Amino acid sequence: MKTITKLIPVIFLSVIMGGSLFYSCSQEKKEEIAVVLPLDAALSQAGENRVELEKALHRYQSNPSDSLKYRAACFLIENMPFYTYYKGKLLEQYLTFFTLLQEARSKKIYPQAMVDSVRRMYGPFSLDSLQYCKDVLTVDSAYLCSNIDWAFKVWQDQPWGKNVSFADFCEYILPYRIGDETLSYWREDIYRKYNPLLDSLRASTVLDIEDPLVAARCLCDSLRKRSRFFTTTIPQGLPHVGPEIAQSVSGSCRELSDYVVYVCRALGIPCAIDFMPLHGGGNDGHQWVSFADKYGTLYFQEYPDKIKEVRKDKMCEASKIKVYRNTFSLNRVMQAEMQRLDTAVVPFFRDPHIVDVTADYAKTYKKRLEIPTSMLYSGKPRSRIAYLCGSSRMDWEPVAWAEFDGKHLAFSDVQIEPVMRIATYERGRLRFWTDPFEMTVSGEFHVFAPSDSVQDVTLFAKYPLWQDEKYQKRMIGGVFEGSNDPDFRQTEVLFLIEKQPERLRTMAYSRSLTPFRYVRYIGPEKGHCNVAEIEFYEAGGLLPLSGRVIGTPGCYQQDGSHEYTNAFDGNTETSFDYTEPYGGWTGLDLGTPKVIDKIIYTPANRDNYVRSLDEYELSYCTRRGWRTLGQQTAMLDSLVYKRVPKGALLLLQNHTRGKQERIFVYEEGKQVWK
Template identity: 25%
Template sequence: MKQTTVYILLLLLTACQSKDKLDMALEYAGDNRAELEKVLEHYQGDEMKYRAARFLIENMVGHSGHDSTAVQQFQAIYDKYVAISEKYNWNVATEWQKEIDRFWSENRYKVLHVSSQKDIRVVRADWLIREIDRSFKAWQENAYTRNAPFEDFCRYILPYRYAEGICIDNCRDVFYQRHAHIFNDTTRSISIVIDSLHQQYSDQLYCDMAAVDMPIYDAKTFEYIKRGVCDTKAWYNCLQLSALGMAVAIDFVPAWANRSGAHTWNSLIINGETYPFEPFNDWERWKYKQVYNNESFDRYWGRFRAAKIYRRTFEYYLEGPLADPKVNREDIPPLFLNPFMRDVSNEYFKTVDVNISLSRPIKKNIKYAYLCIYGNQGWIPVQWGKIRKNGKVLFKDMGKDIVYLPMFYQNGNLLPAGPAFLLDSNGQQIILQPEKEVKPITVSTYTSFLLPDEILKLEAMLKNACLCGDNDPEFSHPDTLVCLPRNQEAWGNEITINNPSQYRYLRLDLPADSIGLCEIAFYSPASDEPIQPTKIISTNLHSTNLKEDIRQIMDGYSATGWRGKANQKGFICWELPKSCSIAKIKYYPYIAPHFIRGKELSLQYWDNAWITAGTQRWEKGTLTFNDVPQGTIYRVRTEGTNDRIFTYKNGMIQWY
């Protein structure tokens, strides 16, 4: 972190303890103090606008952007980008990507050392007064937010800055002139109004394929080049919607807890409720409250789990290690050096406070521990907790169904502070650490991530398949116990069955002529063990892969599987050891083994560090590693991949 920014943060901290926030801001403004005082004097007779001006000035310290001359300086770069895009009719094809990347690699050096300027020292009085007046006007014209609390107005409508580095200009005046009064009718659904507005900007598309790090300093440039990442579109949307009096914010996950990467999106705040939406004009952009609730899974994108969701803010929040003068800045993870954010996790999912006792030695100068999740090939801090004298730490408002690791952070390095644990869906902690017992582990891939078309293929093979029961092997009077739902989780499904009758024979009737399964098991009431021995007695399906055997769907390994095809609708029949009730079934759709052919890969387990249990090269099929300690977390590492961690119990893989 730059020393100047650290200085500003320390100044903020000192000011909060010793002087009024406004006095501190005006003092830090230096030669620009007179301009800010003009604004305050201008609103002396208007209490609300005076408070708004004070809110902006008090929180201006720490914010910075580029001068508009920076955009002019790089206009030739943007012109070339557009020329190449027009050459390919704005299609992000492979050749477009190659040409953009080649051009950008030759010009990247030109933008490496662009100086920024501090808002508090450059904002002019007339500009700020115009911003405040227009914000109030748009707020009162907006039928959705005109009755919002003044605090919400200050947080979500008034701010002129929603991202650092962006130029201070008149873009919000332009947006107001284009679209004033579109939010004056609450009889229309807010999502419909937003979508109709953003449809006018549908040529702005997500692209992370080429020149991703090319800076975009203002809204006008983004409209010109029409391509960007979620971060860019999110601040653009905020400038646009806030200019129209809509309370809007940027929310983000610093890292997903069960897949690689992070994400940024927009949220509307109406009557105290958060309405998140995809920044780009996507056809399913309003489903985030369902997808990010840490309970469900999405039909197209699978399961999302978030340990934390934060909201970017204009006002600063000094808390935790950042507010502790006894903590060196080098001993704080980068995420928590940012005072312009606050935790909004409980607006998305049910959270739980996590109390743990640190088991590793605590050095005298370590005051905080950090709860981490596994991200892109490493551990990522997502929450802090102050270490108490007894070695215990409280981590507030954590997401469930996630594997965590407590760690210390010193001089930019993470050090384990205790064992990893699963915070299960009930909020209970399950310690994950190596046991003395060793067993083989069979794997078929290094990641749980699947593309939407792969998920839909899984769904097509199993949706509406029905499980029937009978005591006659010919199924003369079968009862339907359950039909599989449309949505299939790629890495395991469990369905409860409410039928007290007992059956000796089971049959899975397929809606189509093919099936793919990695594993299926049947359970009697009050038992966590599958009914055994259960044997397949008949099927009209034949294998589509000679290396696979139908018995692999019941071999006790979720990594192995079988695909079958019939000349007509398929079925599989089983015989149980005796007649019994079926209380639930568990099944895993078929996913073909996939690694990177010919590359060396290793199975690793966590024991305060990643320990290699074995190394192999993959050609086809599954891989088995012998003599692996049980009870901990694992990953399959190979060069050039973003692997995921998993647990392994009785042959079943559970991804995190």
């Protein structure tokens, strides 16, 4: 597990490596200082609970055979002051959201409707209404010792434990919590539930059962078969859900990652949660679970996908600025350096339980990103820390930091290409020191600043459509047909889709003048007949033709949510997704033959196109903030804005619905997302 071990904060390594080959008398005193100071600091904050923590220490200190357990107890206790959690009835009520997700899907209830329902039932969620607890004040000796004993059991009993160092054990198996979840006894229950999944591995004479990655793959391949419900729409502000709720396998990447970590650690498989604070081309962060084989090669899993090697996967090419690994131990080196430079630190870097692993996840990155003085605004910063910020809608979020004297500034290990901006944190808010910029593959800086030149722009979307692209491509080769036979034994092509649609509503004209009673859309090979909405028109008709919806029943989801009838329900957010790659179709029985003049069709989508009758506002980024270019009500599936400054970052907001909006520039007549 070399890749994971090398990332543990230096101070922690000095504590746990006392038994290594490099141990000497001259080091003994230094190690005692490194251990005693954090441990004493933790015990001094424990108040009346100090007795419980010392009881655990004395239990292992009294028996020489428990020396490693004693050091493990020290590790947990000295990091305990930095962890808190919440308890209360409102939290319990809101956590039912996750257990109900599976049932809601079969009933065609969308996650947002469930969020709204929970809010109506229990009122708005607020952490202030819950009981606030500190680990160092509440964790008793029974809980602590139970966690340590079970962690050691799986480490020492499982065959792959031979290739897990004590350092990796402490950081990636031993921790009793992941984040701020309510504490519970979880190890034994999860062990007994999931350990049988590895019986065949332990009995294998073919697989390398002493490689932790082999164990991780065997386990995760079994877990992937479990039913799950993924959604990014969850009640806002909730802490981590905890091991019991995580086993419902429902929620966002955070809940699914937590699930994998609980199960792996309960079975002695070391793993960590790695994350990007912000997507390079998106507004939100993302996280996943990382593993290493016995040679130190780094792997990762975005549940429910398979475990893959990082360097051989598109993960390295994904747009990002920084990647970090969550650690249970405090990164005291980072904390001390930031406290030396400034007392005002942004929340993300306060008490940092993270280490930087960007270099492991990025193919094109700068080991040292130096910001040219010419790009910096004039003035003198009050803070000696500058932050590299990524874009999130109209906000800028710090994702990296460096020492700053107002002139010289360089950040370590930064992936190039995403849009960034430099800021300091002064008086509780960000103060910007550059215009937004990006670094190209050739190593040149490109600054986004509004110029005096203006242009007219035509907009079709408010968010990148890369997630929709697969649906757009699935329509290429799709055919609209007409027939006077209800079984379509004799058909005539009305229109063949030859390129992927680029807007919400694409208009096509029929090639036939023959009247047909039955009309349909049949998807191309491997297209699952994906289509969101279809409208057929007669010549001069202002309204789409109506009729009895006909088609092939069955959808890929096998829950009735994506049936053929969705293509004629008037809702562009619902779609048909046939159960088989080919053979599905959807259409209308018009009652009497009619000549089709034109067809309007909509690809399956995530509702980020411009929608008719929705209220929009276009803004552009200036040195002092965002400036509006006015609001419009869309009359079609596009918007036209005149006299837009060239070179500026733009953002289109939908004030009627939806939350996904992303910065872009307008170049050569198109929106270019950033």
